[in-house]
Amino acid sequence: MYSLTVLIICSLIGLAVGLGIGVLLAQRVTPSGQKRREAERQLDQALQEKKAYEDEVVEHFTDTAKLLNQLTDSYREVHNHLARGAADLCRGSGPVALDQMNRKADPAKIPADLADIQPPRDYAPKASPDQKGILSEGYGLEREENADEVTTRTPPPL
Numbered sequence: 001m002y003s004l005t006v007l008i009i010c011s012l013i014g015l016a017v018g019l020g021i022g023v024l025l026a027q028r029v030t031p032s033g034q035k036r037r038e039a040e041r042q043l044d045q046a047l048q049e050k051k052a053y054e055d056e057v058v059e060h061f062t063d064t065a066k067l068l069n070q071l072t073d074s075y076r077e078v079h080n081h082l083a084r085g086a087a088d089l090c091r092g093s094g095p096v097a098l099d100q101m102n103r104k105a106d107p108a109k110i111p112a113d114l115a116d117i118q119p120p121r122d123y124a125p126k127a128s129p130d131q132k133g134i135l136s137e138g139y140g141l142e143r144e145e146n147a148d149e150v151t152t153r154t155p156p157p158l
Contacts, residue, residue: 027033
C-alpha cells in the first residue's frame with residue numbers, strides 16, 4: 001500500500017501542524033497569553049492617547065499663533081488711528097507742532113534748580129573714610145571696649 005517513508009513524513013507534518021495549532025490556542029487561552037494581549041491593548045491605547053494629545057498641542061499653538069496675529073493687526077490699526085488723529089489734530093498748528101513733539105528737550109532751557117537733580121542712592125554716603133557704612137556688619141551696634149567682659153549668650157531652653 002503506502003510506503004513507510006511517506007507515512008512517516010505525513011505523520012511528522014501532521015504532528016508539526018498540530019503542535020503549531022496547539023501553541024496558538026494555548027497562547028489565547030492561558031493567563032500569560034491574556035496578559036500579553038492586555039498589555040498590547042494598553043500599549044495601543046496609550047499610543048492613541050499620545051497621538052491625540054500631540055494633535056491637541058499642535059491645534060493649541062496654531063490657535064495661539066492666529067490670535068497673536070489678530071492682536072498684532074489690532075495694535076497696528078490702533079497705532080495708525082492715533083497717527084492719523086495726531087496728524088489731523090496737529091494740522092491746525094502746522095508742521096512746527098509735530099517738530100516740537102519729536103524734538104528732545106534742550107539742556108540749555110532746563111531751569112537751574114532742576115538741572116542739578118541726581119537719582120536716589122541705594123547707600124548712605126560716609127562723612128569720613130573711617131566711619132562705618134550702612135552695609136558694615138557693625139553698623140549701629142554698640143560694642144564694649146573691654147574684651148575681658150565678653151559674655152556668651154546661650155539660647156533659651158525649648
